[in-house]
Amino acid sequence: MTVAGATRFVVPESHRVTARRRLAALVMGVLLGAATLLAASLLVVIIGYVVVRGLPALNLAFFTDRPRPFGVEGGGVAPAILGSLEMGAIAALIAVPIGLGAAIFASEYRAGRWAGAVRFCAELIAGLPSVAVGVFVWAFLVRSVIGSYAGVAGALALAVIMIPIVARTVEEVLRLVPSGLREAGLALGAPRWRVILMIVLPTARAGIVTAVVLAVARAAGETAPLMLTALGNVFFNFDPLRPMAALPLQIYQYAVSPYDDWHAKAWGSSLVLVAAIAVLAVSLRLVTRSRSR
Amino acid sequence: MITLRRPEAGPAVPAEPTPHGRRANAIRVEHLDAYYGTHRAIGGVTFDVAAGTVTAIIGPSGCGKSTLVRCINRMHEVTPGAYARGSVFVGDVDVYSPYADPVAVRSIVGMVFQKPNPFPMMSVYENVAAGPRLRGWRLSRREMDDLVERNLLRAALWDEVKDKLHRSGAALSGGQQQRLCIARALATGPSVLLMDEPCSALDPIATYRIEELMRELSREVTIVIVTHNMQQASRVSEFTAFLLAGEDGVGRLVEFGTTEELFTTPKDERTEAYITGRFG
Amino acid sequence: MTSRADRVFAWSVGALALLVPLTLLGIALLLLVDAWPSVARYGLSFLVTTEWDPVKLVFGAGGYVFGTLVTTAIAILLAAPVAIGASVFLVEYAPRLVRGPLAFLIEVLAYIPSIVYGLWGFFVLVPFMRTTVEPALQGTLGGVPLLGALFSGPVVGLDLLTGGLVLAIMILPIILAIAREVVSAVPSAQREGMLALGATRWETVSRAVLPYARAGIVGAAVLGVARAFGETMAVTMVVGNSSTDISPSLFTPGYTLASAIANQFTEADSELYFSAIVEIALVLLLVAIVVNAAARVLIRRTGAAREGMIL
16 A cells, blocks of 8 residues: 555545535524624614714713703703612622622532522522612602612612622622632631731722622613612702712603703713723623733 | 454344454554643553453553553543554554544544443433443334443443333442443444453442453454552453653563563563552 | 641631522522512412403413513524534644634633624614514525425514514523533543544544533533523513513514513512512512522533633
């Protein structure tokens, strides 16, 4: 048998790759690629609309002024931006200790079954329809305790939505802290709580901060629960016990209105919301990535 | 000439052993270079593997011995960024011919990996039948049953699994899983079986059974085994290739010869240093 | 030696963590209490009768259940194949250079608030459906027996079909992101085992990767179903909200369970009316818990690296 110079490629027929198999591979490759292209382009289209229609609406008054009465052009959505920030901040005050506690519990005290149960419950809360959370907070606070729609009720609804996000994201961040650091601390004779507070949390600080801010941003995009709790407001209001405006509510109210100027402001508000979330998501990724390397 | 019977011809015996002339080359590797991106993992490797023998590839970690066997059936290039230069012939099939189809190359060469990797969603039976089914061989139920049984017998696994053919392949012990992978690789009747440290994840008893199996199988298929275990190489192989990475990180073939010679009277002092345990 | 301080710290962390299950329990209990008048009065028939009349004080959520099932089914049927196909492409086919950025882009898109999808649906998709897609569907398939019934009636754009479509676009990145994690978690030994048998890339995917990842992929799709089922704003803005009739036409301007709450919550002026709406929320809650629990179990089984990822 000669080997030298053999450039033909001959394989016994039983082991050749049939044309049908080749065609199937090609067709499926193309189909899978097309699915990716479809997914990516759909999402590009949506972002594109938000940017193109939202940008023209942005000006100084958009960020500083309050909404005008029906049919009057101009004005801005400042109360909604401030309301979203204030409710986000109050929600963070409620959700961060709980979420952080759950994360430390799950990551540092891997107490087996209990840690798993807490994590599972967090996932279930994350999966709740946000409108059901709104109904709960309405029944819990708005109906009797406060007696009216209020910013703090909106904040509580957002807090319920934030808790699982903080808990799970921070847990991921804490897991990126090398266990060698913990062991080094324990080996120095430091008690466990000091190791967690002085070594683990500071090491993961940047990640924790970004996770919290991202959770605020994610919750700040919620609309349905706020409709049932904060209600909305066209005036500046910083009193958490009274109805409060929020960006998503403003988007909804403007979108279903009959005025072009308000439609433009709805797109503008969407752009602000999406941009904030995108920036925070990117920074969270940069933080977790640099840590994991 | 590698002989692979078509299942349509006569009784469906695609895996029937083929007598090889002892002197014929089953594999020829010529000036083979393999790269991962810009890093050259092996360089200028040339050797022949005689048909119907067991050839061991030994060398310290990182010398490129796994890369070398993966080049023989073009599995090397599956790693993103990896490619190879040079030529390899399996029988008279030019593996790196510009016309070559890597998928077809892999279907005439069997391979067994470091960790047993039976398909867990397939039964023992389906694992063995996977290769023939991929190729679309039109076998009757009976013929397929025969083929599965015969190859499980060849892999010395039949007696242990004949009552659980339809359980998941992942339910077997580690050693059984590895023998199932051998049966799976044999089922399409390859002339060459590549084994990449097949025993490194197994206990000594399972290792012993696989070594025994290799000696039996070598009458029917040509086996190339990568091992970091020199005792294993000396126990199972007739020929041994010693690979060593130079200071540039490129693995090169230092010595190739009969296993007996290489382990008793090595020609190269680096070989001697390695087999006497002075490094690696 | 565990010090006292250590124990105090551990207990306080544990107490904070305990608030998580307590929150879940609190929500479920309070909704149950408030829904009780309606639960006691209608029992299971609440879910199947379709008369919803606040004036006569008769409440049956069957129409809303129907609308939810139809929109969710449309969403998952459209989104799951595309999302799963794209996730396979990203892991198994795409060059490394585009894989990371593309996957990240899609993950960010999973974060976009549903109100933005609603806004886009309302101003872009609804007119497009009304002027182009729905007339075309009616023109081509409208005459086909049986199938035609799906596309009968006046074309308004605000209907179950558009609602399902917006939901599909919304859950697409969610299913994609999780399915991608699941497919990435398939050990490369499985791929190599199949490739070494002489499989083409598609055969490797279809015979080794997908079977191995099956449970997790189903889990990803189930999570998408859960999201579509409870989604409120995006659907509310495009689904029509005017008919509780059960009609075969996808062009019916219907309600979903969630959009019924959003539209009517502030109008509930009697105890029974309110209680009926809370019962809808309770139904959403229970379904969400069951479906999410199932999905998590499925995803966890495949050992995806970030099985707990929250989207």
